[in-house]
Amino acid sequence: MSHSSPLAGSTGPLAGSTGPLAGSTGFSAPRIRLWLTCILVFIGIAALTRLALSIWIGLDTPGSMLSILSAWPAGLLDDLATALVLGLPFLAGLYLLARPLNWRIGRPLAHLLLLVLTGVAVFSAVAEIFFWNEFNSRFNGIAVYYLIFPKEVIGNIRESFDLRIYLPPIILVAALIYLLMRPRLRAALAMPPVRGEWKAALRAGALASLLALPAMALGPFEPAVERNVNELAVNGIHSLLRAALTNDSKYDGVYAGMPEAEALPLVKAMVRQDNTTPLVPADARSLLRRVDNSQGRDLAAAKKLNVVLILEESFGSVYFEDVFQDKQRDYARTVSPNWHRLAEQGLLFTNIYATGDRTVRALEAVFTSFAPIPGISTARRAGSEDMHSLPFQLKAQGYRSQFLYGGPTNFDNMGHFWQSIGFDSVLGQNDIKDRGFKTIWGVADEYLFKEALDRIDAMAGQPGPFLFSMLTVTNHRPFLYPEGRIAQKPSPNERDNSAAYADWALGQFIDAARSKPWFDDTLFVMIGDHGPKVWGAAQIPVQAFRVPLLFLAPKHLPAARNPMLGSSLDVTPTIMGLLGLSFDSPFFGVDLRHVPEGGGRIAMAHNFDVAVGDGKHAVVLTPKGDLRGYSMQVGAHQLEPAKDVPELIRKQAVAMTQTAHRMFYAHQYHEK
Structure with missing residues (x-):
């Protein structure tokens, strides 16, 4: 028996033998x-x-x-x-x-x-x-x-x-x-x-x-x-x-491009400095150059200094605006009194921008000095193994290296990435002996730093210099931390209080390190991985990218404040320069101390957009092939749309992003 349908009659909107849903015996x-x-x-x-x-x-x-x-x-x-x-x-x-x-x-x-x-x-x-x-x-x-x-x-x-x-x-x-x-x-x-x-x-x-x-x-x-x-x-x-x-979207045909013969000279000019000599032909898709740091060494001439590099989770310029703007502030009320105190003792760069709003993007920039490409960080992409990096560069200079993370190392592929770019050993929360307080992301910062002191003691007891890096986790939602560490909550905002605890833990670590025999022969590098939050209407919300960058070595490096515009891309070349170590570099970053006055540039990725700016203008590349021009003011919270953006910065934005994308997928930014 066939079954009739309410839509099978002449009055139904889908009825009739000619309807797209009509069957030979009606429609259900x-x-x-x-x-x-x-x-x-x-x-x-x-x-x-x-x-x-x-x-x-x-x-x-x-x-x-x-x-x-x-x-x-x-x-x-x-x-x-x-x-x-x-x-x-x-x-x-x-x-x-x-x-x-x-x-x-x-x-x-x-x-x-x-x-x-x-x-x-x-x-x-x-x-x-x-x-x-x-x-x-x-x-x-x-x-x-x-x-x-x-x-x-x-x-x-x-x-x-x-x-x-x-x-x-x-x-x-x-x-x-x-x-x-x-x-x-x-x-x-x-x-x-x-x-x-x-x-x-x-x-x-x-x-x-x-x-x-x-x-x-x-x-x-x-x-x-x-x-x-x-x-x-x-x-x-x-x-x-x-x-x-x-996430691994292609570049060519999606984003604005240019002939490689035009792009390569532009990118090579962006990384050229007064102490560099090119090592490859002009038409080669490579930025390999000799960086001569033998003249005017800032740090110990006779001894290679150790390096302790601290990536502070979500620690952006929002916690540092008074320092950046040369304003006086009551240290007892700021959320970052220890950062303030340490900034007066070291070399502080006040106009540094992260390359993204994710920790893995910071890992890519800080350790491999690789320009951001659309989509995910190379730290999460297949093919990131053996990228040129700070650990590889220092290993060639006789350094040993270790990375300590407060959370599980399998998260976001971070542990594999650290191992693949040359760290001799990678440690996570399960390797931390005292895990007195932790959230789902990992141990509270004070326990990370406590473990770090023991690990650094062990490395210092062996011959030769070392690189010890660590990544904190506390300044991240759910913003939980041990009670009784900060005298009073400086803000009703839970995010600010978490930042205040992170600052307290950092201060405790540096103060404890001062009593160690290795302190005087160590360069401490401290940088926020990105700002605390993305917000606003801007295509690239720059306020979420500005971060403090501090180099601290009281016995060797005079205290100073440097307003040079720069990027987290520039951390590794600047470290090598401060150590006085000459090296062959393919890096997209430069030594911030060799950037001429009025120079400097930033590169930032937000989802599928990439921005390149020079402090006055910025250009945003979108996946529709658009090039959007903006006026830029260092320290401002957003980019303002502008039509009179110089052609040079437009070309530089395309050249850098296109070249980085092609180099990565052609395996041309790798040690092996």
């Missing part, structure tokens, strides 16, 4: 109705998320209402396209699994699956709000990295938020949506498929998805000038999928 409406309902629910949840973010942006950016409204049409189109593409497997499952879904165990599983999918959709929307609060962005590559490490993410959520407050409303909303959809699911399961119907339905679903794909592929659409408003024009799930699929 319940399955299509359920599919369409799921699509509408997806779009509705996405629209509510966009509304919440629109209100947020409107409060943060007064006068942006017209820009916000301009982003809605593109955003709703992206929601629909994403729903159709993701909905195709669901539609296929309704037909291809029709019989198993009607088995005794199949029906409960179908209801459970619908409830779970609804819960995931609601949870994702709430997670987007929290992600926006932290990163001022839709789901991006950072979210992808976190999903790779669910243990750390779940632990971070549990320690940062009281799930007893947030989970019940999420469960309640998901349950209500499920209850509204349950009758349609029952009807869909109860209606046997009509002969030939599944082919027609899947053809229609596939056609809808095929029509939706161009809308997804041509995005993200950018109807506004403000970066954060343009985020509204994207669906969060689409943004997440795009980040997951394109």
Whole structure:
């Protein structure tokens, strides 16, 4: 017996023998109705998320209402396209699994699956709000990295938020949506498929998805000038999928390019200094040059000094504005009194910008002096093994090396990266003897530094100089630290209090090190990996990239403050220069002390955009091939759109990024 359909009659919108979903014996409406309902629910949840973010942006950016409204049409189109593409497997499952879904165990599983999918959709929307609060962005590559490490993410959520407050409303909303959809699911399961119907339905679903794909592929659409408003024009799930699929995105054909014969001289000129001599032909895709540091050595002439390099998690210029701006401040009230105190005793660079807003990007820049390329850091890419680096350079000079991390070394591929760029040994939280206080990210800074003192003592007891590096973790959400360490909380902001604890732990470490016999023969290098938070409407939110950089060796290096514009790319060449060690360098970074007055440049990556600036202007490369010009003021919180950007900086931005990308994938920036 054939089964009739509510849509099979002459009045149905999909009825008739010529309709795209028509079968030879009629069409079963319940399955299509359920599919369409799921699509509408997806779009509705996405629209509510966009509304919440629109209100947020409107409060943060007064006068942006017209820009916000301009982003809605593109955003709703992206929601629909994403729903159709993701909905195709669901539609296929309704037909291809029709019989198993009607088995005794199949029906409960179908209801459970619908409830779970609804819960995931609601949870994702709430997670987007929290992600926006932290990163001022839709789901991006950072979210992808976190999903790779669910243990750390779940632990971070549990320690940062009281799930007893947030989970019940999420469960309640998901349950209500499920209850509204349950009758349609029952009807869909109860209606046997009509002969030939599944082919027609899947053809229609596939056609809808095929029509939706161009809308997804041509995005993200950018109807506004403000970066954060343009985020509204994207669906969060689409943004997440795009980040997951394109982290290793190609450069040529996607970003602005130029003939290599024109690009190479530009990049080589950017790294040329008064103490360098090229070692390769002008047309070679290489920056290899001899750096002569034999003249005017600043540090011990007769002895190679040890190096202790400290990367401070999320320690940006926001904690240092008074020093950078030459303002007086009450040290008892600042969140960073120890950084302030140490800055008066060493060589402080006040206009340094990180190359990204992720720790792995800092590892790439500080240790390999490699220019940022679009997408993820090379520390997370296949092929990063044996990149030229500070450990390799110092090893050639007779140094031993060790890296100590307060967290698990498998996170973000960091442990493998450190080993692959020449560190003799890599230690993580499981190697720390006293783990008196820890969060999901690792041990509190004071316990990291306590372990570091013991490890450095052991290295100093052996002949020859050494490089000892470490990465802290405390100044990171959930911003938890041992009680009773800072006399009073200097701020109602939990992030500032975590920074104050990190500063306290650093001060304790340096003070303890002063009593060690190796202190006088050691160069301490301290730098923030990136700023504490990305926010604002700028395409590249520069306030999140500015970091303090301090070199401390009281017996050898006079205290000074240097305002030279520079990058975390420049840390390794500057260390080699301060040590007075000549070397052959392929680095994109330069010795900051050899940059002429008024010179200097920065390079920064934010998601899939890369910016190169000279302190007066900046150019942003986007994955649509655009070159966007901005005026730049060192220390300002954002780049201002500008049309009169010099052609040279435009060409330099393309030349540096294109050359770095090609060198990496051609294995031309490697020791072996």
